[in-house]
C-alpha cells in the first residue's frame with residue numbers, strides 16, 4: 040500500500056535518525072489494510088490484523104483468596120510467609136504497605152492491618168492449616184488454597200468466554216485469552232453486510248472492507264493515543280478497533296461473572312498481541328480493563344524503560360543499555376535494523392520489532408533464541424489444565440544430617456502431594472501419576488561416592504549440582520492416601536540417602552511426574568505390572584513409555600488390573616507370583632488399596648535385591664538388567680551465537 044499515513048500517525052514512531060521508508064512500513068503495521076480475504080481467513084495466527092488478545096490478572100491474588108475465605112471484604116489485609124509480606128490488598132496499599140516489607144514495618148503503617156500467615160503443613164496433619172506461630176523448622180508452606188482458586192478461575196474463563204476462545208494459563212493468577220476467532224464471528228453476526236463481497240468490488244476478496252461504524256468504548260479504559268494533550272486527537276476507527284471493543288465486551292462479562300461468583304476482582308489488558316496485553320493489564324489496576332489500540336501503541340511504549348519488556352530485562356537488556364547508552368524504548372528506536380543486526384546478529388530483528396509493538400514469536404521466543412532449528416509456534420495455546428507433574432518441596436532451615444531425620448519431612452511432603460493429586464482428581468477423576476520422584480539437595484561436595492544401587496543418571500547429577508534423585512513407577516492405586524505416598528517416599532529415601540556417606544541435605548522434594556488421565560496412562564499401567572515399582576533410570580522409563588502397544592494388549596491389561604484390584608491381589612509379570620491380601624471382612628476399600636500397594640512395593644524390593652545380587656560389581660542396575668545396554672553418545676555442546684548468548688538454557 041502506498042497510501043500516505045495520516046498526520047496523526049505519520050510521526051508516531053519517528054526516532055532520531057529514522058529512515059523514511061521504514062516509517063511508512065511502521066505506519067502500515069499500525070493501520071493494516073483489512074480486506075474481505077482477511078475477514079474470511081480461518082487461521083492467520085499472529086499476523087492476523089484482526090487479532091485480539093487479552094491478559095487477565097487477579098488483583099492482590101493471595102490476599103483476595105484470604106479475604107474471600109475469611110469473608111472480610113474491605114479491610115487492609117496482607118498475606119505473610121514467615122516474616123515477609125507476599126501479597127498486599129489494595130486497601131493496605133493505601134497505607135504505603137508494599138510486598139517484601141517486613142511485618143513490623145507494615146503494622147506501624149497500619150495498626151488495624153489484618154495479617155494472615157499462609158497455610159502450612161505440619162507433621163502428623165493430613166491437611167494444611169492456619170496454625171498459631173508457624174515455624175519454618177517444623178512447618179511447610181501450602182499454596183493449595185491459591186492453586187484451587189486459580190483452577191476455579193480458569194474454569195470460569197472457559198465457561199464464560201465464547202467456546203472458540205483459546206485460554207492459556209500464564210501464572211497462578213493470570214491467563215491469556217486469544218479472542219480472535221469469537222470476535223471475528225461476532226463481527227460477522229453484527230455486521231452481516233460484510234459476509235458478501237460487494238458485486239461491484241473490483242478487487243474481489245482483496246477489496247478493503249468499508250469504513251467501520253463508530254466504535255463504542257464503554258467496556259474499559261482506553262490507553263490514550265497522545266497523552267501529552269488533554270483531548271484525544273480525532274482518529275478514524277479501524278476494524279481492529281471494532282475487534283478490540285468486542286474483545287473488551289467479552290472480557291467485561293467474564294470478569295463480572297468471576298467477581299460475582301468467586302469474589303475476586305481482576306484487571307485485564309486487551310491488545311493485538313500477548314506482550315502488549317500483558318503490559319497494558321497494569322495500566323489502571325485494580326478492577327479495570329485497559330484497551331491498547333494500535334494507534335496508541337507508540338506513545339505508550341516510547342517513554343517505557345525498555346528493560347521492562349519481556350526478555351529485554353536480563354543480560355541482553357543490560358548489553359543494549361551499555362552499547363547505546365539508552366534507557367527508554369524511544370532511545371532505542373533511533374537504532375536502525377542494520378545496525379542492530381550487525382551488533383547482535385540476524386535474529387535481533389525480534390528486538391527491533393518488539394520495540395515497535397510487534398511480536399510474532401509469542402511464548403516461544405526463548406526457544407527461538409536458544410535453538411534456531413526448532414519450529415516456532417505462534418499462537419496462544421490451550422494448555423492442559425492438569426499439570427503433568429506435581430511437586431512438593433521444602434528448603435530445610437536445619438539440614439538433614441542423618442537418614443532418620445528425613446522421615447518427618449517425607450511425611451509432610453507426602454501429605455501435600457496426596458492432597459494435590461486428590462484435588463486434581465476431583466476435576467479429572469482418573470488421574471494417575473506414572474512416577475514418583477524423590478530429590479534431595481546436598482551441600483556441595485558432601486557425597487563422596489555413589490551408593491551401590493545408584494544408576495548412571497544420578498551419578499551425573501551429583502557431579503554437577505549435588506542434587507540426587509530417585510524415582511519409581513507409581514503403583515496403580517485408586518485411592519492415593521498419605522500413607523501410600525509416604526511409604527513410597529520412604530523407600531526412595533532409603534535408596535537415596537547413604538548412611539555411610541557424610542550428609543547435609545538442605546532441600547528435599549517429592550513429586551509425581553507424568554500425571555495423566557488413565558486412558559493415556561495405560562501403557563504405564565502395563566509397564567508397572569511388567570516391572571512393578573522397579574526404580575528406573577530416566578532413560579529406561581522414557582523407553583518404556585515410547586514402546587508401542589496394541590489396543591488389545593492394553594484392554595487386556597486393564598481387565599487384569601480390574602480383576603487384581605477386585606480380588607485384592609496382583610500378579611507380578613516378572614516372576615508370575617500372585618500376592619494376595621489376607622481376607623478381611625472389615626477392611627475398607629481405601630485400606631485394601633493401601634495394603635495392596637504396600638505388598639506390591641515389598642515384592643519389588645525382593646526383585647531389586649535379586650537384581651543387585653546377580654549384577655557384577657560397579658555396574659549400575661539398569662545396565663545389568665539389560666534395559667540400557669548402549670553407552671550414551673556424548674552430545675557435542677554447541678556454543679550459542681548472536682543474541683542467543685544472552686540467554687541461558689532454562
Ligand code: DCP
Nearest residue numbers: 096097098099100101102125126127212324325
Ligand atoms: N507472589 C509471591 N511472591 C512474589 C510475587 C507474587 O508469593 N514475589 C504471589 C502472591 C501474589 C500472587 O503471587 O498474590 C500473584 O502475584 P502478582 O504479581 O500478580 O501480585 P498480586 O496479585 O498480589 O498483586 P497485583 O494486584 O499487583 O497483581
Ligand code: CA
Nearest residue numbers: 096097099212
Ligand atoms: Ca495479580
